[in-house]
Amino acid sequence: DPYADDPIRHPALKVNSQRPFNAEPPPELLTETYITPNPIFFTRNHLPVPNLDPDTYRLHIVGPPGRRPLSLSLDDLYKFPKHEITVTVQCAGNRRSEMSQVKEVRGLEWRTGAISTARWAGARLCDVLAKAGHQLHETEAHVCFEGLDSDPTGTAYGASIPLARAMDPEAEVLLAYEMNGQPLPRDHGFPVRVVVPGVVGARHVKWLGKVSVGPEESYSHWQRRDYKGFSPSVDWDSVDFDSSPSIQELPVQSAITEPKDGEMVEAGEVTVKGYAWSGGGRAVIRVDVSLDGGLTWQVAELDREEQRPRKAWAWRLWQLQAPVPPGKKELNIVCKAVDDSYNVQPDTVAPIWNLRGVLSNAWHRVHVRVAS
Ligand code: MTE
Ligand code: MO
Known part of the structure; x- marks a missing residue:
């Protein structure tokens, strides 16, 4: 059982799926505090939770052509200026259960709780990319993230964001190692995850293993074959995933x-x-x-x-x-x-x-x- 090593969870969470683990806080707890306490922060996992050793953990930052990649330990990441911001994370599937009442949809039956808010702290992605030698090139338009969680075939979770957002200090994209003043809980990406303020949860890659810059969006299933919007007229026989852009910023x-x-x-x-x-x-x-x-x-x-x-x-x-x-x-x-x-x-x-x-x-x- 690849899920045998998953962490223990808070009993107040409403579980939508046990393996992989997906759960939301009940509504009355969700808005009891402005900052969501870590144990009840909604959890959206596509795969088993990896158990990573912080001492041997390395984050690989692939440099521009001709430049050596960076391999950063946690201590290396701590040396970048520490940036702390309050960010709400929302899954694209939040409130899906209301949509499935209109007509059947494929996905987890989230109610109103696939959203939570935390104080996140870490290194700014723009600082780390600059250290690796990256600049805003037109030909290298996307930053791809790879998780260290993977399915039985070894395929890892992945996603990407536009390079312009990643390089913009005002966009405050973080490689976060703290959540509400604590090391990240295992369910939320220990030891390092991406936090992309204002952007759909799917791009906030947890258990981050690799960051690379390239001309194309991530080839991950979750970037190309999921997390896209379509007309109500499109069904599973007619859907062309390449015809819609990936969801990035979410609507009100x-x-x-x-x-x-x-x-x-x-x-x-x-x-x-x-x-x-x-x-x-x-x-x-x-x-x-x-x-x-x-x-x-x-x-x-x-x-x-x-x-x-x-x-x-x-x-x-x-x-x-x-x-x-x-x-x-x-x-x-x-x-x-x-x-x-x-x-x-x-x-x-x-x-x-x-x-x-x-x-x-x-x-x-x-x-x-x-x-x-
Ligand atoms: N990162 C990895 N490595 N694996 C995942 O399954 N799920 C994504 C994103 N990052 C996921 C991931 C999705 S779809 C969402 S909505 C957020 O993580 C949820 O973050 P949370 O579980 O900390 O709330
Ligand atoms: Mo999500």
Whole structure:
């Protein structure tokens, strides 16, 4: 059993798949704290978790032609300036279960919890690439990452990002060795993972073994044959994965974490809580909440966490306390967020349905009954 050596996990996690391990925190824990505690941070593994020895660990950075590759130990990585930022990681499949209610999709049934936020610290990728001799060449347009996790045939997890993002100090791409002040937990990439702020989780390669620069995107299955969006009209017989770009920056997203669907709430006043986030460093500027399915709206209160212009890498938690209209027996609670490019979420799932169930960001809806 290649999974026999997987780490022990927190019992509060809702498990979507045991082997490989995939799990999300329950909604009420997800927004209890701004920073997600490591033990309940959502986990998305495609393969068994490797057990790496930090003393012999080496990260290979392939240099430009004619230059020797770098082989970096953990101590070598610690010598680069340490950079620390708060970043939200979201899987492209977050909220897929709502998409599969419209029509069957292939993928894990994530609810609203395939998203979490941590303080990440490590070396900036741009500093490490510069040390290896890389510059912004037009012919070498992508940075490919390879994990040290692999399937029985020896194929490793891999992904890539554009070189321009990797080389941009303002993009703050990290080779992270700390998560919330601790060494990375094994499930989250010990000893080193990539963190690509504002970009889909699939590019944040864990158990990082190799970084290379080349003219093409990664040839990994997960770069070329997965994590792409398609029209609702495309099915598994007609899909041409080469016709869509790989997902990088994610669209604006929000979800309600309290109350939960089907719950009974007290008459009088209701408290609605949730998260909102957008890709590419775009800040969430507003969250609208409706108690009547979208007929009337109220503006939620956002947390006071710092939002850096163009570098809003982390989510905003929000809440709304509102009177329950007298006589109401049920509430259809809806939320939708707006980012600083005034991007909005689509109101329903059907027009954005896609066969893989990715990019599920329609208005989030929760139906509750009112106690009488
Ligand atoms: N890196 C490796 N090596 N193997 C993986 O299976 N999964 C990716 C990414 N990095 C993965 C990986 C996906 S799809 C996501 S959403 C994030 O890791 C999840 O990161 P987390 O498990 O720390 O939340
Ligand atoms: Mo993912």
